[in-house]
């Protein structure tokens with residue numbers, strides 16, 4: 001360059017290079033000059049120059065910028081400039097600040113770099129985009145942290161050593177710790193006192209965050225219990241997620257979120273407890289429950305249901321259709337109809353089903369179900385129960401069996417018979433045909449029982465039951481009333497009474513013959529026969545009790561006819577029975593109304609001297625007149641009235657003895673009193689006699705009790721005991737009706753008798769019948785051998801008395817000597833004898 005110095009050339013070349021560089025720079029650059037105040041403090045800068053990029057990137061035109069002060073341009077505030085100037089200008093250090101150009105809405109990063117002589121480059125970089133990203137980032141971070149802060153889930157962030165770096169308020173609340181207490185704690189910290197659901201300790205290495213740190217895998221829904229500082233256990237469900245830094249492979253930490261499931265656990269626990277309780281209850285009650293979702297055919301069963309069917313719960317509940325094979329084939333059709341109905345119309349059902357278990361065992365179950373209906377009016381669900389009622393059924397059957405059947409023979413008992421009889425009468429009304437009741441009683445069963453023992457008797461009754469069942473038609477009923485009494489009900493006989501009677505007798509005869517065939521009992525052949533009473537019935541003609549009574553009467557007739565026979569009921573028997581009932585009713589009143597009297601029949605010795613009398617009961621009825629003992633004594637025996645009557649006789653007789661004791665003419669008299677079987681068998685008989693004697697003041701040795709042979713021989717040991725006891729008191733005994741029984745000599749010897757009385761049936765024909773004469777002779781001889789007084793009763797003629805006297809009979813009683821008379825009459829007879 002001409003005319004310039006080298007320095008000037010160098011300077012201008014540098015200027016040119018600077019210019020070229022300045023102008024070529026991509027960034028907007030301004031050259032500024034510092035403005036200092038009097039104290040040398042930077043107070044402003046004046047823009048000296050701008051490059052071409054300035055107009056492109058900076059928000060100003062060169063013309064409006066050059067020569068302007070930067071504070072006026074708004075690039076920096078005076079205060080900021082001043083403070084920067086203080087800190088950096090002297091050190092010639094660059095400064096960077098950011099500046100927002102409002103009119104353009106752009107952000108600039110402004111780099112102020114000191115050059116020399118108080119000049120600066122001010123370089124503008126448009127950072128609007130970065131600022132936007134930064135602002136967005138800031139926004140999302142703010143959002144995230146406020147989200148975490150407000151979350152109900154606890155969140156903690158742990159570093160690579162599982163040490164907590166951050167936590168949110170929910171974590172504090174759930175763990176019962178402050179943020180300060182949480183921060184820095186590691187998952188291994190024993191203070192957590194973490195436990196598994198089964199109560200075992202939760203080891204630090206199993207903690208989900210530790211697992212995530214170890215494996216890099218997220219963990220989900222890990223349940224653990226942690227103890228709060230107050231000792232309460234809090235249950236949490238935890239998720240953990242690994243944290244990686246972008247562009248970095250290494251695991252930096254883990255974030256864990258957890259929520260408090262203590263309440264849920266409590267509810268679950270309660271639910272579990274209730275389910276267990278329900279299962280236990282179902283087990284105790286043998287009730288299984290089920291649910292069937294109709295559309296999907298999904299079936300749910302309770303454990304108990306599996307148990308009832310003996311199926312493994314692991315195999316799952318069979319579908320509804322499959323279940324039919326679990327029931328008895330006869331039940332499935334009915335069940336299907338009920339299920340169809342329930343599905344169609346929602347009708348609940350209840351049905352007894354027979355469940356066939358895998359091993360073939362049959363159980364009786366009560367099935368119940370209700371439907372849950374859908375909006376379409378069809379069932380969506382069927383919900384039901386199945387109760388195993390096998391044991392209950394068995395008990396009911398056993399109770400029914402006990403209540404309605406005879407345990408020995410298995411036949412219906414009296415109660416059941418009444419039901420059957422009722423049905424038979426109703427059926428007879430419908431069909432117009434006759435029915436018949438056969439009342440059966442085994443002949444001499446007591447003897448079989450007594451001689452062979454009760455087991456033999458039981459065996460016979462069972463065999464009889466078997467034969468009866470075997471020999472009858474299916475519709476006919478057979479029952480055992482008790483003891484050896486059986487009843488057969490025949491139905492559908494003829495429509496006419498004669499025809500029905502013939503049919504009934506034919507069947508009864510068949511039964512009689514069948515039952516009279518030999519029995520093989522306990523290895524021995526036994527024989528038995530039966531008496532049968534037949535009573536026909538028709539619709540409404542009789543009530544059940546009447547019918548049974550008619551059967552009894554017919555049976556009585558058969559027995560009276562010699563047994564092993566059949567007899568029909570006759571209305572005349574009914575009349576006799578009614579009369580008997582009426583007589584019994586009157587006899588009950590007789591004592592109270594003082595209608596009974598004691599007559600006395602004199603007894604004399606061979607010289608004709610009266611030594612005593614027999615007391616004989618008389619009943620003077622106001623309407624019936626004089627009722628003889630033969631009529632009412634058996635009735636009194638059967639009804640039990642003989643007990644109060646017998647006591648009255650004893651009391652009256654003892655009172656009479658006491659009265660006689662005061663009279664020299666009668667003081668030596670004995671009085672014989674008849675004792676009935678029932679009276680003698682009373683356990684307190686001896687005590688009763690003793691107390692009557694004592695109460696009356698009578699002399700016991702004047703009292704003679706007459707027992708028949710059969711009474712004395714029946715329960716012989718009891719007779720011996722009682723008689724000995726009374727004999728010790730002084731009471732004498734006479735054996736009445738002697739010769740009619742079967743007493744053996746050895747037995748007779750054991751009885752403390754004073755007298756035997758020859759039955760009047762032998763005396764009657766004594767003169768004409770050599771047999772009777774022989775019997776009387778034998779009795780007299782035996783009595784004398786045994787040292788007993790022998791008295792003959794029923795002596796009506798001189799011939800009889802002569803015969804007896806000739807054969808050394810000791811004493812006589814009969815119409816020949818005197819009829820039974822009242823006590824005052826007897827005393828007159830005694831006087832008359834005395835006067836002879």
Ligand SMILES: Nc1nc2c(ncn2[C@@H]2O[C@H](COP(=O)(O)O[C@H]3[C@@H](O)[C@H](n4cnc5c(=O)[nH]c(N)nc54)O[C@@H]3COP(=O)(O)O)[C@@H](O)[C@H]2O)c(=O)[nH]1
Nearest residue numbers: 616617629630633649674675676736793794795796814815
């Ligand atoms: N348990 C009780 N039984 C009693 C009582 N009183 C009587 N009886 C028993 O009743 C049966 C009938 O007695 P009755 O009608 O009194 O007949 C007695 C006499 O009258 C009768 N008799 C006496 N002498 C003759 C005679 O010469 N001819 C004749 N045809 N009959 C005569 O005999 C009956 C006395 O019998 P017995 O007792 O066997 O000596 C009868 O069985 C009485 O036992 C009572 O209080 N309790």
